[in-house]
Amino acid sequence: MIISIASDHAGYPLRKIVADYLIKQGHTVIEGGATAADVPYSYVLAGQKVAKEVLDGTSDRGIVICGTGIGISMVANKFPGIRCALCTNEYMARMSRQHNDANVLAMGARVVGSSLALGIVDAYMNEPFDGGRHQTRVNDMKEQEKELFK
Ligand code: RB5
Numbered sequence: 001m002i003i004s005i006a007s008d009h010a011g012y013p014l015r016k017i018v019a020d021y022l023i024k025q026g027h028t029v030i031e032g033g034a035t036a037a038d039v040p041y042s043y044v045l046a047g048q049k050v051a052k053e054v055l056d057g058t059s060d061r062g063i064v065i066c067g068t069g070i071g072i073s074m075v076a077n078k079f080p081g082i083r084c085a086l087c088t089n090e091y092m093a094r095m096s097r098q099h100n101d102a103n104v105l106a107m108g109a110r111v112v113g114s115s116l117a118l119g120i121v122d123a124y125m126n127e128p129f130d131g132g133r134h135q136t137r138v139n140d141m142k143e144q145e146k147e148l149f150k
Contacts, residue, residue: 001125004059006033006046007109008072011065013037014109014117018063021118022125030059043067047075051082054103062104063121069108076104080145083138085124088112093120097127099134 085096
């Protein structure tokens with residue numbers, strides 16, 4: 001898969017770990033955002049970049065990381081068509097795929113340790129969408145976007 005991943009400065013160290021991990025698994029990774037942990041970078045810009053790349057088909061999925069995961073998930077979810085799931089454990093990541101067909105994963109680098117983060121990434125990358133009644137609900141979300149953004 002082609003994965004867009006970006007972070008602010010707070011998410012930078014975890015972003016590097018996650019990007020390396022995905023590359024070793026054979027994924028193509030498009031990285032963006034902060035250039036170092038001690039050089040401030042807005043989570044807004046990082047979230048926008050990933051959301052745009054997922055929506056225009058540059059990448060198949062996105063991963064966004066900031067300190068808490070909150071700001072950057074808010075940014076991503078303001079883009080119609082993005083279903084960004086802020087996950088703090090593997091169960092949430094599995095469910096975000098099975099039930100919500102999440103196309104962006106958000107994590108907080110100050111919230112989850114790196115081994116838990118990689119478990120969350122595994123669940124997000126490997127869990128299929130269940131479809132069925134969950135497809136109906138995702139379709140309803142899309143209808144809501146059409147109504148609110150027309
Ligand atoms: C940066 O200090 C911090 O505000 C940011 O990483 C994030 O946690 C915001 O939601």
